[in-house]
Amino acid sequence: MWSSHESLSCSEREFLVLRDLIRERTGNFYDDGKRELLAERLSPRAIELGFESLIDYYYLLKYGPGAEEEWRHVLDQLSVPETYFWREYEQIRALVQNIVPAHFARSNATPLRIWSAACAGGEEPLSIAIALREAGWLDSRIEIIGSDGSRQAIDRARAGIFRERAIRNLPPSILSKYFQPEGKNWRIDRELVNLIRWETVNLASRTEVERCLPADVIFCRNVFIYFDMEAVRATVGWFAKGLPKTGYLFVGISESLLRATDELELKDVGGIYAYVRSR
């Protein structure tokens, strides 16, 4: 009997076919040194399904009945949901102080859609909602979407309960205003959770991405670091087509898209850089 911590063996050949399929379907890329890591991530689910080898799991994912549903589990297993409230806050400040006021100053202003496209447990879109609320902008003209490829991550976001680690960067005044202690954890105001449209979206699937487009501002931070360049190019291409001329895309501050696209270029907004359409 396998315990949940045991890993199935993964030969070089099994690794190569699995990682290519995973790259094609999720964008996530495992280079040659990550064979054991991939085996560790996939094994618990493969074992739970009664498989004795990862190649059997591969066949299920590639050809099996129920493969579509099983990809949801793959995205759960591969997910690195590290995030926290107020992360890379300068970009959110630019949204609240520059982008939103400029948008609504236009005489023909339409409602504004903000999409947090790999939001893990929801800390990013909830930070955006709080910052907008603090500045008096959060009303029915603004729609916020929080999505992630991992359904488990979105379920955690909907539950609205966060560990101490998630609130480590929050100003104390914001913590006491919007959160209630609950045992060792913190519960965020239900109203904020309910304001956000939560979705499960695989960023490597054009049809899933297009469900959230067009969007005026896209936050897609700290996820392309797990993708290979081809997958980044594809997703960024769909984003670029779904971004209005006045739209903005934020990636993580250590990420760059300059090798991935010529449809977007960098623009200074409130002292930080965001991507905008180049044509």
Ligand SMILES: C[S@@+](CC[C@H](N)C(=O)[O-])C[C@H]1O[C@@H](n2cnc3c(N)ncnc32)[C@H](O)[C@@H]1O
């Ligand atoms: C490190 S977290 C980033 C969270 C947040 N954006 C931030 O910057 O703090 C990366 C997230 O990307 C998600 N992810 C990985 N591959 C994905 C895919 N193909 N589609 C959607 N989300 C994906 C993971 O589930 C994980 O929650």
